[in-house]
Amino acid sequence: MISTALAFGGMMGSLGVAGRDADGLKFSFHWSVPLLFVVGAAVAVWFWQLIFRFDSGGDARLRGRLKWVSAALLLGSVGCFLFPLRLVSPEKRMEVILGMGMALVVLSFMGWLIYQTIRWVESASRAEEERTDDR
Numbered sequence: 001m002i003s004t005a006l007a008f009g010g011m012m013g014s015l016g017v018a019g020r021d022a023d024g025l026k027f028s029f030h031w032s033v034p035l036l037f038v039v040g041a042a043v044a045v046w047f048w049q050l051i052f053r054f055d056s057g058g059d060a061r062l063r064g065r066l067k068w069v070s071a072a073l074l075l076g077s078v079g080c081f082l083f084p085l086r087l088v089s090p091e092k093r094m095e096v097i098l099g100m101g102m103a104l105v106v107l108s109f110m111g112w113l114i115y116q117t118i119r120w121v122e123s124a125s126r127a128e129e130e131r132t133d134d135r
Helices: 002-014 032-055 060-087 090-133
Strands: 018-021 024-027
Touching (some): 002 060, 032 060
Antiparallel strands (some): 018 024
């Protein structure tokens, strides 16, 4: 919970430090950084509390709420990822978008590989348990 809170807080807080000036990108502290950090951290803690409540016997209503909150967090995270594109110069923007698209493809493939590996390990573990129980 703490790691997620720090990560979400850092992600949100970083939105307030980047800007543009005549020389290009500039990074400077803004009053909104601590506020954004606290908001991001609070959302992460609230999300984990929702998960813990669901894990300890949540009903269908809580499951629906968890799905909506997860979807909103996913969209918010994508928005935070795309928000800095406004700072990229128009002539470089397409290159950056292409690079982000390629990164998305690679990371999606890696996520799929991790998911498949977990499924394989779990099925092998179940098969081993069944074989052991049959003895």
